[in-house]
Amino acid sequence: MINAPPKKAATSGWTQIPDELLIMIMQKLTLPDMIRFGCVCSSWRSASAPARHGKLPWLMLPYDTLANDGAYGFFSLYDQQFYKLQLPEAAGARIHGSSHGWLVTVHPESGIHLLHPFSRVRIQLPSLSTFPDVLGTFYSNEGGITYVLSSSKGCRAEYGFKWMRDAYIGKFTLSSSPSPSSSSDCIVVATYGERRKLAFCRPWDNRWTAVKTPWDSYEDIIFHMGRLCALDLQRRLVVCHIGYSSRVFEIMPPSTITCGSQWEYLMSRAGELMMILRDVKWISDADGPGRDCSCGLSGNDAMDIANNNEVDESDDHYDRDSSDNDIFLCKTVGFKVYKLDFNSRRWIRVKSLGNTMVFLCESNLLSLPACHFDRNRGDHIYFIDDSCDTYTREHREGVYELCAFKMVDQTIETYFRTDNQMNMPTPIWAAP
Template sequence: MGGQNQNQGQGDWVELLPDLLDVIVKSLDSYCDYVRLRAVCKRWNLVLPKCPKSKKLSQLPWLVLPFDDGNDTLRPLYNLIEKKVYHLELPETRNKLFRGSCFGWLVMVERGPTLQLFNPFTRAKIDLPPITTFPDIRAYQADRRGDEYTLVSRNGVTYTHGKFDILKFYITKVVLSSSPALSVHDNDIMAVSIYGEFRTLAYCRLGDDGWTAIPTRCICFEDVIFHEGKIYAVTCTGKVLVCDMSMSGPLKGVWIRAEPPKIRVGSHYKYLVGTSSGLLMVERCFDVNVKYLHRHRMKQYCYKTSGFNIYKLQSRGKKQRWSKVNSLGDYVLLLGLNFSSCILPHNFPDCKPNRIYYTDDELDTQYAEVIGGYDIGVFNLEDGSIERLAGRDILYPPPIWVVPE
């Protein structure tokens, strides 16, 4: 009788109504707990979606880490709230580099022309137009000795690059206008890329056959975002280009008239972040040292984030200017190879406000896997202190933030 009652009790739990399951989901604080909840039984796994509808859970940031030594199927993901590493079976990410993270989707580049969106939580895939369709690539040849790309420079000179150079340096970042999981039609979603030797801009819509250049004389864009129906991109000098997505025909940009903020002398990098109260420009400052490795007869450039400066675009009539911001209030910023974002962390224990969580996106220093990926931390705007999140000198490929949508 005891065994019969026990089985009956388990059956009652299995038959819980979806509304009661939703109540349980709303009480959870961790995406890991949500995964465990779906794993209780087959029925719950079918009833509950792979990605939670609760914003409290879906906005929890994860840090995707390189594969552990000796295992290239279990991808480590660092839970920022629990401060634990979980391993997901993600062989799809083997031998891939990440060049973007938007709405829970990773942008993956591999040793070939394929460019793909991948959702690590649902394992769904979407193809983007291949690398061979970017505006400055004229030919692609694959053979056993190594793939070779033929490109044309801005002044019309033709040159070639091998697949490893293209893999590591050609694409800097790709961002999406909206989540593929929430859009009815693929062509509703636009992707923008910073690409090529001169870090210029190109765009496409999902389902397009190729990438289209956004014409501009400026080069060396460092970040690009979608914000309030427009594309914003910032150059290394702090100039900001704006493209209105609602305009018919090919995209064209106009420059924000505001004078760029005075950038600190030395090494720096810039990001754009769209918030409910306006547009932010974030300057990331570095300390750079040179170590001489006598054993290898080479220089090793060691960089470390030393701080951040934040500026907000203010408008008065037709006049615009960048004003210094000293506090984020209750918000935090997530910066790196991901879509630069601003989130409200009050639902997440131990995720403190008024901080910048950043990962390592200094791609130029990560050639030949000599150094890089390690510059990960949390910057406190209140006192200027930095808490390092990585404990190794080299993390390759560099980690990236991903936020389930």
């Protein structure tokens, strides 16, 4: 089921403006103005969709799930400004990343949807209760929904909705951007469960279907040249053709690349399958200050500005002098990029990304050609240090930094830092 936002009555004069003139106007607009432009009427919304695709992505910031008001903060790299958008369609939902510009939201009562944050079109997916290892659901005495799962050892286990919403699902990826009028060509793949297995569906399916592979524990998934590529913890790559039945037809041997603590990401660029390794190091907050921020604002200050509130410079979100708080920061120290030679089945080191910009976070990755933008941002990896945690006796506090890694000189620049207690979800790149 596809739910589009209600259409507003359009003034006939606005709808009669020639497309050529609309295009000339849109070429002068920033993304925030482009969104306002699309709100005028349905014809302007349709005209602005292709133009939005040439804009830099926005960083969707953490939010307070307890507020339940559908308000989200967005940081624009283009003007380095913070904006606040209302997305009532995502109120109370857990957002599990973005693919082809669509957010994947998991709602109370098991509902899963694709949501476009800028057009606000929503497409329904099979519910959380239809994944392959969910045996059933029931309502507990506390009034919440409980899921009965088949564990890896063949036993039955029960989990509440909060755990299912926040931890059961790993990553999502889409084969293409779904069309609101016909989404049958779009395939959605997810990693799920404690062992991070694979399942897929189409928007009109009734349930999720398991993808049978020789192993599990998949770290990243992506569609490349129409095929699903999945990378596991041991950097084994599985390439699948997913039709009405899934079939594994090519398996790459384990990579021999080893160099310290790393996280792995897959990227499809110009017909090449690439792997980005992110080198990380755990350090104590007592070891010294973090990186300097180019904009000089914390994320909380930025949200205050987005809300037109005064910034309280004396506000501190936790007591750094308390002996009860042991603070450990997981800092990114660099990246290594490889491309896959399908003939030799070897990963080959790449020293430069050329004119490509990469935008990377915990839940998604996207790349864009820098030639479409005013400033030269090619050969950069924009990333989030999103696994920086403060472990206290009562809760976990998130510490996030938006940074840029320059491939040419291997240096890192920080744009802004946020210190808050809203650790779910981590920041997400949202493409226009």
